[in-house]
Amino acid sequence: MSTTLTPVLSRTWDQPDSFTLAAYEREGGYRAMRTAFGMEPDAIVQAVKDSGLRGRGGAGFPTGMKWGFLPPSSPNPRYLVVNADESEPGTCKDIPLMLANPHVLVEGVIISSYAIRSNHAFIYVRGEVLHVIRRLQQAVAEAYEAGYLGKDILGTGYDLELVVHTGAGAYICGEETALLDSLEGYRGQPRLKPPFPAVAGLYGGPTVINNVESIASVPSIVANGADWFASMGTEKSKGFGIFSLSGHVTRPGQYEAPLGITLRELLDMAGGVRKGHRLKFWTPGGSSTPLFTDEHLDVPLDFESVGAAGSMLGTRALQIFDETTCVVRAVQRWSEFYAHESCGKCTPCREGTYWYKQVFKRLEAGQGTEEDLQTLLDLSDNILGRSFCALGDGATSPVTSSIKLFRDEYIAHFTQGGCPFDPAKSTVWAGEQ
Structure with a gap:
């Protein structure tokens, strides 16, 4: 496994206009969408399955398999819902992604919606992050103006309406069925399952709910191929991911790297624990995952290895605490x-x-x-x-x-x-x- 960074989603974040349509297209944006429209929807679903992409929201469920759960026929419309309600302590990867490169998410929504034969998509974003909401709304408006959203996209006969919906700030709405209740205008509380959202989700229709990073990864898979994505990471945890280092670290930030990299390797790139101090404990996947200590510095950060060591990879929110912390x-x-x-x-x-x-x-x-x-x-x-x-x-x-x-x-x-x-x-x- 390569231990170098793999900037894919974060490749253009250092460009001052990275959030604009012009900048995104300058770097090849929306080419994958055109490629996807030349493919059968089922072929895209199969490509995502073959890539090994697993949900980047914490659970790690295979994305393509999730898409495949939709019933082949239903009297109700199909929906795609993007869970952008990032709010767990320590988790901070989706917000900078949407802020710096919202068009990669929009393109991912278009391709994913086409793949599952949906004509209605929603991005449910946390209401407090007003700057992100404005960037998303701008990106969606630019996509509509360019003919990438709306009726008969690029003359393909495919229609897609995309809505940016803002929540009211409730962590529980990150739970997918509570999110659906909130999206429908109800109090956000988890639903009893079954039925699962794939069968009866938003407005009772078949619904796919995916994390921001999961959907944003789809264009690169279509553009470069399933084998390209699967060549990174580990045997069962394939691809790249954004690792968020925060807390007592010299250079906190987002580090996009193959799954299976270790905290020791990430800390080396981040300048280590702050000067004069030593690592005491850390979270591998946000505050809802069991704690690790310096004994776990060399645990590969993939779903299987972290689980075997007694914790969960979660959202790859690596909160670093030194010996001064109670x-x-x-x-x-x-x-x-x-x-x-x-x-x-x-x-x-x-x-x-x-x-x-x-x-x-x-x-x-x-x-x-x-x-x-x-x-x-x-x-x-x-x-x-x-x-x-x-x-x-x-x-x-x-x-x-x-x-x-x-x-x-x-x-x-x-x-x-x-x-x-x-x-x-x-x-x-x-x-x-």
């Missing part, structure tokens, strides 16, 4: 986020995340006991696998993994009368000096 405080902040964003539909998540907050508040104030650690684990057991959607499961990941890896630090919070990282007491936990 792991209890970090997990407390994440738990507060999940409690705030719980939709309240199911008891395990609604009540479990609430009690997470109460226990962590006691621990951080130095009023906890070792029994509280067992309470946190018991709460996790009652949330994991029992909540209505994956939000509850994700909330348990940092809690259980941090207790497993840093139990002594939890104990220090009540044996030392409060957080040992409190500047009034010390800047570094005494046990690590």
